[in-house]
Amino acid sequence: MNKNRLEELRDTFYTELVDNTMPFWIDHATDREYGGFTTFLDRQGEILSPDKPMWVMGRITWLLSKLYNDLEQREEYLTLAGHGADFIKKYGFDDDGRMFFAVTRDGRPLRKRRYLFTETFGVIALAEYARASGDSESLELAKKLMNLIQDHYRRPGQLEAKIIPETLQTRGHSMAMIRINTLQILRAADPDGSYDGQIDQAIDDVFTYFVKADKKALLEMVGMNGEYLGETPEGRCINPGHVIETAWFIMEEGRLRNDMELVNKALPLLDWSLNVGWDEKYGGLFSFVDVEGRQPAQLEWDMKMWWPHNEAIYGTLLAYALSKQKRFEDWFERILDWSLQHFPDKQYGEWIGYLHRDGSMALDLKGNHFKGPFHLPRQQLYCHLLLKSMLTE
């Protein structure tokens, strides 16, 4: 990639982030009446649901804090991050220390889920906000939440109320992968803590249980000892976006530690995901693939969703920056090009989240319980920062 291209990309990512993505959310989602953010929005930014998805509340709070910490110290970012952190602390927690999945606009609990994903987004929100504001209460709360997550992770099965444990105990990739990134963010906010060993453990879990080199795959669900559960669609499932995310979390760890061996361990995960996930017919990445090439069970298996594309844009750029392999540059340009042709909403800003296989729009909403200001602005921010550092190397 030549210097002109690097500069052009660095500036485009910055402009898109600061002048398009962030204003959409700040203008439409900030709830000045009840606190926090209403992120369940339609294409124009009008409220589709006043309920507050707490995954997204954690993620926007993390994002605003991160922008303040690592992009530029705009007062607005810090103030709004505090606005999100306050809502989380006030309304996000159940009496048992766990978090709610969704609350009403005015903060009354609506749903709590078995899995601890909301809690991981609570950790990154409170940890990053603590780093931005110096608020020690937020840091303590983040550490306490992380302990709860780790504690649950070490005793698998206790949350799996729907599965009859004696019949089928399984391990899921999601909790292994999300812990890597959650611990990385907490470590940056808590220099006195010891996190490297926990991160090593989480990375080890990924390779020990879920990576099947003979199948060129990282599987979403395996037996308790990593057994291949290939009789069922669940056991054959590959989620390319998830694997790409895991790959770049691990690459970031290698980059931080100056450990190219770790980076090189992650690169095949990226290669496999792109090879099996890319749709040769229409372009774009599938949401789910069957490792044996059979029909995936998910109805949305062939939808082109915004988030795997964002993960792939940053993942391939990082792989290129660290490995200098030309194929990652090619993938980066290909995925970025396809994404910019299909996802951006030229009329109302931000990105469309859900496309049909052929790239036509399937849903025009901007937010729901899972979509909000996260994958897109994180990609734009991380690409911008990486390009900046590539240019000063």
Added chain:
Amino acid sequence: MNKNRLEELRDTFYTELVDNTMPFWIDHATDREYGGFTTFLDRQGEILSPDKPMWVMGRITWLLSKLYNDLEQREEYLTLAGHGADFIKKYGFDDDGRMFFAVTRDGRPLRKRRYLFTETFGVIALAEYARASGDSESLELAKKLMNLIQDHYRRPGQLEAKIIPETLQTRGHSMAMIRINTLQILRAADPDGSYDGQIDQAIDDVFTYFVKADKKALLEMVGMNGEYLGETPEGRCINPGHVIETAWFIMEEGRLRNDMELVNKALPLLDWSLNVGWDEKYGGLFSFVDVEGRQPAQLEWDMKMWWPHNEAIYGTLLAYALSKQKRFEDWFERILDWSLQHFPDKQYGEWIGYLHRDGSMALDLKGNHFKGPFHLPRQQLYCHLLLKSMLTE
């Protein structure tokens, strides 16, 4: 509809049912090793998952019994119905009298769900089988299950573990509608029982809580007293296929009782669903629609699924037969034509279940936890029987 068309349709539905749909399932799904049926099949009829979805186990057992009772007394239907009933009795039940949602191929429990839909399919399986075989144990079990369902229905909220009850108590249309049909089938198997009052009650619930004539809609979710929860996508959700099913369940009740007033009460539900559910751009019925015309939240909202089309084919034919209104004949022909152009799998038999909005194939599987031999063969059987009776009128 002239006599030729009635005869042609009567014969086509019969042939398709007996020579296409049923052989696909009987040949591929009958599990002669472990009992019951493996219905989670790919396009060719090969096993995609050996796990046994108990919704489908109940439905296929009902279907085989019903064919024996009302189409023709083939020994094969009765034997296979018994094969299904045995599996359900042996492996379908938890110690608390509730049923499992899925079990392994050899019958070990995999999942149990909060809602009692599996149980409703257990009732229709065991009741219809009792009617076919005279097996009183099956009838007693069906009656006991129905009592359990009614008991849970009268105490709403006790199963809603995911929702924090103090914040939002809601009523769902599904359990109101499915009870009408379940009670109708149980009544036919149990002439000594008293079911009319319970059926009246279930129909009343539909009109009292879910039908909103001012919005020309039957809503999927309302407040405990039928309040319109229009702030959220859940509260604005219309499921056209569901409403059409409810409409014809009620029409059947009117037909049985010779009560045209009841039939006429159901016809608007059908009209509304077709008007709002039909896709003017590509044809076919949407899976979910927002009553205020906003973006539905379900990722699969615009998929064209096999089941609403089957419900609409029979629903419009029944509406035409009972009301003689020309518009229902037109709808019937339009929906049948679109369906036959898009759903039948000319290569391997049976129907494709899930199409994209534009009618192209999205998933080619024949069975999963919800799809199996039910909506399609029921439509074919009911249309055939209705056409036969229209011809002898």
